[in-house]
Amino acid sequence: MLFLKKILGALSRPEKxxxxxxxxxxxxxxxxxxxxxxxxxxxxxxxxxxxxxxxxVSQPSFVNPILASTEADKLLVRLLFSNIPDVAEKVEVDKxxxxxxxxxxxxxxxxxxxxxxxxxxxxxxxKIQDPQTQSPFFHSWQGVAVNRLSELKVQFxxxxxxxxxxxxxxGLYILPKHIFADTPPGNWKLSEYNLKxxxxxxxxxxxxxxxxxxxxxxxxxxxxxxxxxxPLVQKFNLKFFSHTQDAVKEFNAGxxxxxxxxxxxxxxxxxxxxxxFSYFLPSYYAVFFNQSQNMALQDISxxxxxxxxxxRNLLTEKVFSGRxxxxxxxxxxxxxPPAESKTSSVSIEQINSDLxxxxxxxxxxxxRIKSTKSGNLTLNLKLTVPDVAFLSKTAEEVMERWxxxxxxxxxxxxxxxxxxxxxxxxxxxxxxxxxxxxxxxxDLYSFWHSRERFYPGLNLSLYNNxxxxxxxxxxxxxxxxxxREEMLRKLSDTITADYPAAFLYSPHYxxxxxxxxxxxxxxxxxxxxxxxxxxxxxxxxxERTLR
Numbered sequence: 001m002l003f004l005k006k007i008l009g010a011l012s013r014p015e016k017x018x019x020x021x022x023x024x025x026x027x028x029x030x031x032x033x034x035x036x037x038x039x040x041x042x043x044x045x046x047x048x049x050x051x052x053x054x055x056x057v058s059q060p061s062f063v064n065p066i067l068a069s070t071e072a073d074k075l076l077v078r079l080l081f082s083n084i085p086d087v088a089e090k091v092e093v094d095k096x097x098x099x100x101x102x103x104x105x106x107x108x109x110x111x112x113x114x115x116x117x118x119x120x121x122x123x124x125x126x127k128i129q130d131p132q133t134q135s136p137f138f139h140s141w142q143g144v145a146v147n148r149l150s151e152l153k154v155q156f157x158x159x160x161x162x163x164x165x166x167x168x169x170x171g172l173y174i175l176p177k178h179i180f181a182d183t184p185p186g187n188w189k190l191s192e193y194n195l196k197x198x199x200x201x202x203x204x205x206x207x208x209x210x211x212x213x214x215x216x217x218x219x220x221x222x223x224x225x226x227x228x229x230x231p232l233v234q235k236f237n238l239k240f241f242s243h244t245q246d247a248v249k250e251f252n253a254g255x256x257x258x259x260x261x262x263x264x265x266x267x268x269x270x271x272x273x274x275x276x277f278s279y280f281l282p283s284y285y286a287v288f289f290n291q292s293q294n295m296a297l298q299d300i301s302x303x304x305x306x307x308x309x310x311x312r313n314l315l316t317e318k319v320f321s322g323r324x325x326x327x328x329x330x331x332x333x334x335x336x337p338p339a340e341s342k343t344s345s346v347s348i349e350q351i352n353s354d355l356x357x358x359x360x361x362x363x364x365x366x367x368r369i370k371s372t373k374s375g376n377l378t379l380n381l382k383l384t385v386p387d388v389a390f391l392s393k394t395a396e397e398v399m400e401r402w403x404x405x406x407x408x409x410x411x412x413x414x415x416x417x418x419x420x421x422x423x424x425x426x427x428x429x430x431x432x433x434x435x436x437x438x439x440x441x442x443d444l445y446s447f448w449h450s451r452e453r454f455y456p457g458l459n460l461s462l463y464n465n466x467x468x469x470x471x472x473x474x475x476x477x478x479x480x481x482x483x484r485e486e487m488l489r490k491l492s493d494t495i496t497a498d499y500p501a502a503f504l505y506s507p508h509y510x511x512x513x514x515x516x517x518x519x520x521x522x523x524x525x526x527x528x529x530x531x532x533x534x535x536x537x538x539x540x541x542x543e544r545t546l547r
Contacts, residue, residue: 046519046539048223051235055247055259059240060208060216062194065173066128066135072240074529077173079221079236080199082108083533084169086229087116087200089152091169097161097479102169104152109226110176111204118154122146123177125156133185139446139456140168163479164440167526171439174200202231202536216240232519232539245269251512257540258513260528263390264323270512277522278323279509279531282332282441285391286501287383287398287431288460294430296377299370301358303499308346309401316505319393324507330436330444331492332506351405360406368406379407384429387413391433394504398433425455432460439526442488445472448495461500468494516540 058072068077084091089103108116125146128135143159158165176198183191195216197205203221210216221236239256241247244266247259252272261267267276287306291298312326325332352362360368360379368379381402385395392413399409414423423429436447436458446452449472452459471491475484496503509528513520519537 044542045545046232046537047541047543048230048232048539049234050232050540051237052233052258052517052538052540053237053239053256055239055241055250055256057241057244057247057259060195060219062189063197063205064188064194065175066124066133066137067188067194068173069136071528072238074527075238075532076197076219078201078529078532079203079535080111080197080201080205081173081175082116082200083171083173084121087174091166093165097163097165098158100156100158100165100169101149102154102156104154106152108200110178110198110200111224112198113226114176114178116174116176116200117151118148119151120174120177121154121172122148123181124172124175127175127180127185130185133188137171140171144168161477161479163484164443164476167440171526176200202229203236215242229536231536232541233535236535254514257517258511261510261512262507264320264508264510265390265393267321267323267510267512273515275513275515275517275520277511277513277520279511279522279528280325280332280524281437281506281509281528282439282524282526283435283437284327284330284332284503284506285394285433285435286330286503287433288501289431289499290427290429290460290462292427292462294381295374296370296379296381297430299358299360300499301355302360302379303502305351305355305405306402306407307499307502309348309351309405310398310502310504311401312504315394315397318397319390320505320507323510324505326505327503329492329496329503330448330501331488332438332441348401348404355405362406365408366403366406367408380410381407382410382412382430383433384412384414384419384423384431385433386416386419388416390507395433398502398504424458424460427454427460427462434460437527441524441526442484443472443476444491445476448472448491463495463498463500465494465498518542 056072056075058070060072060076061070062068062073063076063080065077065081068074084102087104087108089105092101093099102121104116104118110116125141125144127133128137128141131138145157147155147157149155156165179193179198180188180191188194195208199205202224204224206220206222208216208220209218217240219238223231223234239250241250244261244263247256248266248269250256251259252270254272289297289303296302307328312328316322316324316326355368360370363369363378370377383395383399385391395411399411402409419434423432424434438444438447446458448459448463448468450459450464450469451457453462453464468491471487471494475487475491478484478487509525511520511531517538517540519539521534521537525531
């Protein structure tokens, strides 16, 4: 140290400055070399920790796996409960496809530290099948017998082979028997466990906030420390809104970290730096024709003209800013991609010519009329539509196209509740703009089989075609994937050729998140809430580890 002082004392002021600068540069170079070496020898990987908040335009009512019906309910169920694949060590099926056995993992625990066993699974299925429970999954589990083989083994017996039963198991979220067994199903909706659930999923319930008027504002969840697959994000919060625009404002202000959007046109209002993830759903929207309510719709030339007049590509651009797939068949594009020619519209001139040849002459008021044995038919049509922004906009666009081919169209807007409890239940509509969600994606039974023409069936066109019925039944029995795919194509062509509906589009399911969120993998979803089945891979924190 004395030697260094002597050297520095012998230097002039400029020389001391030069030495100091050289020392600083050398130090910075050393730091840079060390940093670069660490960078080369390590990788950035997801780390446990952090907090994430998501906005949801919905309200939780029953955070209960067999009662969940709202979007909020389903999202919370995915976070707080486990399905069969989550808890199964293995799933086996016999060669006939009628007997399925599930062996559970050891030491799967409920959030109150009770053990999850086969008794919980048997209890869950039996309560879904109990009409008193009023489960929305009641129809999916009819004809299935469930038996306990041991504490960790359960068996499902089907009346007939069903290749899509694995989807049923994937959608079966398990209810804790020790919580609900002593309560009559009729009283379940009064249970506080519907809002403060005991689950076996990756997160556990912490708290929720409720406003004085009963509106639930938020839910707070914490990562389980004893689960099979521990989530990386330690705190998961959901904030609930009445309107999408309110959620968008909160996201732009940085008060929430993510939200989902079904109306692609709203995406333009996102101003904060973000990531956009597009999911695909086995769903579509169409105008379903009820021929029993309007004689003009019994003429296939009219149904064909109404379908062909719609420019689906233009429609998706106007309604969703292009964030939807134009379709013209009852099978979503993710299953059976339609040829480009199928989604391109026919010229209005050609459609008018075809209607003229079919006997539909243009009347003095610009509305087509056809002379029949029973008298003159006028092309007066009424379109019933749920009072939802993107569907209302769709109806206006479709009506504009139909007016150009000589149809007089009246739009009837009803609340979603009125649509379900009135129009659909009573089949009280001439045409209805509505959506189908195929679950499983290849099973069209509920929507196109003749046995489902009347409520509670969802065959909204009251479609009745024996060839289609046979194909639907065969698809539901055949375990050969290639054979099912070929039958599905034939079924799609059969239905499309009859023009029972004007198929429109399959919207993208958009998930908008802040830049810090990682681990999100867009894919085909059976239900929108299923994007959370891979929640354990999401992360907001990172760290460096040696390679």
